[in-house]
Amino acid sequence: MKDWKSNKIVDIKKYFENSLTTIYSIGETQSIFKILIESKLGLSQKDLIINPDLKISESEVLQIQFALKRLLKNEPIQYILGETQFFDLKIKVTPSVLIPRPETEELVNWVLEDVKVSSQVSILDACSGSGCIAIALKSNLPNAKITGVDISKEALSIAKQNAQLNKVIIDFVEDNMLDSTMKERYEIIVSNPPYVSREEAIQMQDNVLKYEPHLALFPESEDVLIFYKSIFKFALKSGSKWVYFEINQYKEEELINWLKLENVTDFTFKNDISGNLRFLKISF
Ligand SMILES: C[S@@+](CC[C@H](N)C(=O)[O-])C[C@H]1O[C@@H](n2cnc3c(N)ncnc32)[C@H](O)[C@@H]1O
Known part of the structure; x- marks a missing residue:
């Protein structure tokens, strides 16, 4: 194929984008290419602009071709690279764990807005992935x-590696x-x-359904x-002061009915950055 043979990164980019727009939008395709060349070749978008004639080695071309093949089968780029970014941290991911989502960064941010940096608070991350x-x-x-709890041994092993990776x-x-x-108090x-x-x-999209853990x-x-x-029952037992949940945007009514049933009066819903109902905080 001419586009690959030139070894020129701009030609490869064009071919890559033409192929992948069969399943992703052009915006998504461009952002996947950017992540891929950054992670595999250490190249930034700026490098491509400054040096449009830049050629990459045969083995680098093969790496991009191999990734494209997997992407065309709907495999998420994060599993192909084995890592992702979350809250400016590098997080290792395998198909045993959910790929961390940007909305979840907002959940973390909400907790950080409420807690003093120097606080010695005890926190439980329930379902830690x-x-x-x-x-x-x-x-x-x-x-x-901080304690993280998960039912999956495989997820716990990845979480432990991620803690080490991030010191x-x-x-x-x-x-x-x-x-x-x-029995601990959180x-x-x-x-x-x-x-x-x-x-x-x-x-749901194929890349989620086929690859992420059900x-x-x-x-x-x-x-x-x-x-x-x-988790609410556990929080009562544990003497917790606050619970922060990421929630299903379509379940507001059911959640409100349940909160009423439990006589919870101090609660706040919050939208995510896209305007979807996404978070719930309960204060005890
Ligand atoms: C939506 S993922 C969240 C992972 C991670 N906290 C994140 O935000 O990316 C839910 C996690 O719950 C775990 N899980 C499922 N059933 C569970 C259970 N009964 N008890 C504890 N964890 C469970 C799964 O293994 C998975 O890691």
């Missing part, structure tokens, strides 16, 4: 005592948040639990609010 929330919190609250100390524990036996609980209903799965997406119950209910 890659450990992104716990690690971002600990990186910004050095004196806080923070977090206690990652295996437990079932639907029936937790933990002043704050933060959670982005599985919250997608099976009906919503039909509208254990992380779908609650193992007909009741899509089951994690909120269980």
Whole structure:
């Protein structure tokens, strides 16, 4: 193929974008190419502008070709590279963990707005996955005592590696948040639990459905609010002062009905940056 043979990065970019726009928008395709060349070749967008005749080696071309092949099968770029960025931190990801989402950075930010940097608060990240929330919190609250809990051994192993990678100390524990036996007191609980209903799965993109762990997406119950209910009960037992949840934007009414049933009066909903209802804070 002429475009690949020239080894010129601009030709490769053109070919890459033409191929990938069959499944992604042009904007997404451009941003995937940018991430790919940055991670694999150490090149920035600026390098391409300054030096449009830049040629890359045969093995570098092969790396891009190989990534493109996997991308065309809907595999997320983060799994192909084995890493992503979250709150300016490098987070290792494998198909055992959900790819951290930008909305979840906003959840972390909400907690950080409420807690003093020097605070020695104890925080539980319930359903910790890659450990992104716990690690971002600990990186910004050095004196806080942070625990992450997940039911998946594989996810816990990745979370521990991520804590090491980011040089923070977090206690990652295996437990079932639907029936937790933990006795510790956590002043704050933060959670982005599985919250997608099976009906919503039909509208989900292939790259999510085919590659991301279903254990992380779908609650193992007909009741899509089951994690909120269980974690709330755990928070009562644990003597927590605040719980911060990432929520399903389509479940506002059900959540309000449940909060009423539990006689919770001090709660706040918050939209994400795209204007979708996304977060809930309960104060005790
Ligand atoms: C939506 S992901 C969130 C991961 C991470 N906190 C994030 O925000 O990217 C939900 C996580 O819950 C875990 N999980 C599923 N069922 C669980 C259970 N019963 N108890 C504890 N964790 C569970 C999954 O393994 C997954 O890592």
